[in-house]
Amino acid sequence: MEQPLLEINNLKTHFKTERGRVTAVDGISFSVEKGEILGVVGESGCGKSVTAQSILRLFDEKYTASYEGEIKLQGENLLQLSKAEMEKIRGNEVSMIFQDPLSSLNPVFTIGYQLMETIRIHQNRTKKQARQMAIDLLRMTGIPSPEKRVSEYPHQLSGGMRQRVMIAMALACKPKLLIADEPTTALDVTIQAQILDLMLELNEELGMAVVFITHDLGVVAEVCTRVVVMYLGQVVEEANVEELFTTPLHPYTKGLMKAIPQMDGDRSQKLNVIGGTVPALNAIPSGCRFASRCEFANDLCKEKAPDLQVHEGNHKVRCWHYAEISNKEAARHA
Amino acid sequence: MPNQQAESILQVQGLKKYFSVKGFRSKSKNQQVKAVDDVSFTLYKGETLGLVGESGCGKSTTGRALLRLIEPSGGTVLYNNEDILKKSPREFRKVQKDMQMVFQDPFSSLNPRIRIGESIKESLTIHSIGNRNEREEIVMDILGKVGLRSDHYFRFPHEFSGGQRQRIGLARALVADPSILILDEPASGLDVSIQSQILNLLQELQDDFKLTSLFISHDMSVVRHISDRVGVMYLGKLMEEADTDTLFSNPVHPYTKALLSAVPIAKVGKKRERIVLKGEIPSPLNPPSGCIFHTRCPFAMDVCKQVVPEKVEIQDRHTVACHLYS
Numbered sequence: 008m009e010q011p012l013l014e015i016n017n018l019k020t021h022f023k024t025e026r027g028r029v030t031a032v033d034g035i036s037f038s039v040e041k042g043e044i045l046g047v048v049g050e051s052g053c054g055k056s057v058t059a060q061s062i063l064r065l066f067d068e069k070y071t072a073s074y075e076g077e078i079k080l081q082g083e084n085l086l087q088l089s090k091a092e093m094e095k096i097r098g099n100e101v102s103m104i105f106q107d108p109l110s111s112l113n114p115v116f117t118i119g120y121q122l123m124e125t126i127r128i129h130q131n132r133t134k135k136q137a138r139q140m141a142i143d144l145l146r147m148t149g150i151p152s153p154e155k156r157v158s159e160y161p162h163q164l165s166g167g168m169r170q171r172v173m174i175a176m177a178l179a180c181k182p183k184l185l186i187a188d189e190p191t192t193a194l195d196v197t198i199q200a201q202i203l204d205l206m207l208e209l210n211e212e213l214g215m216a217v218v219f220i221t222h223d224l225g226v227v228a229e230v231c232t233r234v235v236v237m238y239l240g241q242v243v244e245e246a247n248v249e250e251l252f253t254t255p256l257h258p259y260t261k262g263l264m265k266a267i268p269q270m271d272g273d274r275s276q277k278l279n280v281i282g283g284t285v286p287a288l289n290a291i292p293s294g295c296r297f298a299s300r301c302e303f304a305n306d307l308c309k310e311k312a313p314d315l316q317v318h319e320g321n322h323k324v325r326c327w328h329y330a331e332i333s334n335k336e337a338a339r340h341a
Numbered sequence: 342m343p344n345q346q347a348e349s350i351l352q353v354q355g356l357k358k359y360f361s362v363k364g365f366r367s368k369s370k371n372q373q374v375k376a377v378d379d380v381s382f383t384l385y386k387g388e389t390l391g392l393v394g395e396s397g398c399g400k401s402t403t404g405r406a407l408l409r410l411i412e413p414s415g416g417t418v419l420y421n422n423e424d425i426l427k428k429s430p431r432e433f434r435k436v437q438k439d440m441q442m443v444f445q446d447p448f449s450s451l452n453p454r455i456r457i458g459e460s461i462k463e464s465l466t467i468h469s470i471g472n473r474n475e476r477e478e479i480v481m482d483i484l485g486k487v488g489l490r491s492d493h494y495f496r497f498p499h500e501f502s503g504g505q506r507q508r509i510g511l512a513r514a515l516v517a518d519p520s521i522l523i524l525d526e527p528a529s530g531l532d533v534s535i536q537s538q539i540l541n542l543l544q545e546l547q548d549d550f551k552l553t554s555l556f557i558s559h560d561m562s563v564v565r566h567i568s569d570r571v572g573v574m575y576l577g578k579l580m581e582e583a584d585t586d587t588l589f590s591n592p593v594h595p596y597t598k599a600l601l602s603a604v605p606i607a608k609v610g611k612k613r614e615r616i617v618l619k620g621e622i623p624s625p626l627n628p629p630s631g632c633i634f635h636t637r638c639p640f641a642m643d644v645c646k647q648v649v650p651e652k653v654e655i656q657d658r659h660t661v662a663c664h665l666y667s
Contacts, residue, residue: 225605
């Protein structure tokens, strides 16, 4: 089997806080193949963004954060690289785009200047060449009249346009992997549709793999090929997108899917509710982390934490009773 | 559920809100942003009317203008056959008791230094409902109804989670026993598992309190779930209005069609034909002539650039403002 582009093994990210050390990401493992779009979904506080930023080691390792485990990019463990070596990975091999493009763009420089800066840091280009490249990148991301836009400031652009600029910037060095952290969450649906289309197009044209982090299961169904579902710092389910949506196994995944109002079908039924709230990171239950909110939980769940186990092929689930639960539900429907 | 004969409770006719913008460079010209431009609709007793649209379409301004949190620039709003926009502040206070609002972020509307019980009680004091002891009881009672405990009365806003804060927002709106509720994105910004709790609670409360509500949201699937009828807004105008099932199964306005097709669906193997709109919402400072949607409309004709389309009823209770149907 071919080596995956990115392989994460038992990654843990710890933070020092006033109330002691918390582990925001606790032993997650998954891999990203070349050219695929992997979705990472979960609710706020599940550790999906921390995972994303850990891949690029964006946290302050001197004072607050520490990592454990392995993040292998084409076989090379990123967690063992020096600062200077890591700099070469960022932007060149792996790029990232964030939810709010306005706060990641510098308001006092033109977008052209910022794009050229990115290009010139990573590649040996003259200013003139870099400017031409910047214009080409803007054109590629579908910005109309890029020759004019290149000398505009971030505040002159709309939200969708800014996100296009961020994507252009991330693509400047043709990275093999793009990490997109909620790239369309702040956008209106019609603009979101444009950006999703653009990302699919670029993924196909450039063969660039994407880790797509989102809380929106609808977006996942539209763009991703494989999905990782996270809950409280752990992966609770992993599957191909078709399998996840047709036969979800984990009670949390099932609950989430039934909690979203649908665009078709029966409206008179009440929405499914997952009772309670996510436990705090400094009060993680000893057994299964979802046990306190799970309607199927028994004593075993409260005492012992289940491992992520393979159900079939690459469908994995972290639950003691997933098979029973599925059978029970099938019986209820019959 | 409302039927054709349901009596109307609130009639909004030609509601307008223009904001004047002082030019930074052009000193002479005073430009106007037409945030809400000639919007008319009727709320029928007991129903939930959803108002959807993208950011900047004027849906929140409409909600606020109805309560005169922002003073409207024109139009009439009839409640009990009286125009509430013409009432004096003192008279309007009585209307405010009957019309309450729930905001998206209740945290920013709660005073961090006042216990939430007191915050909720304020509304009773203002409308002089009950005496001191009774008020406390009413508040305890309403806390129970929105799924909070009575000991929450003595806590401060920061002690609550996002979902609980939204429950507090609801309690505060409901404590004066209103008949109309205006909800401005009440479930946005919450995680889906919490969002579903709040939506279910809302439906229960609507039945309990026999409320009529205006539900403002950008989320189509949420609006579909909760509304009986839906109005679609774009750049300050109401483009289409119909019963929820009709609107979602048979949208006729090109904007509604595009908007609905852009919503990602959490199902696989059900790829719909997506209409991707080109470009972005034009600046409201300089709105297009004629039909305001013509710059992005795939079916735009010559007439669209010149003439503003009139609202026409193409079916019973289904109105649309588009030249394709006039």
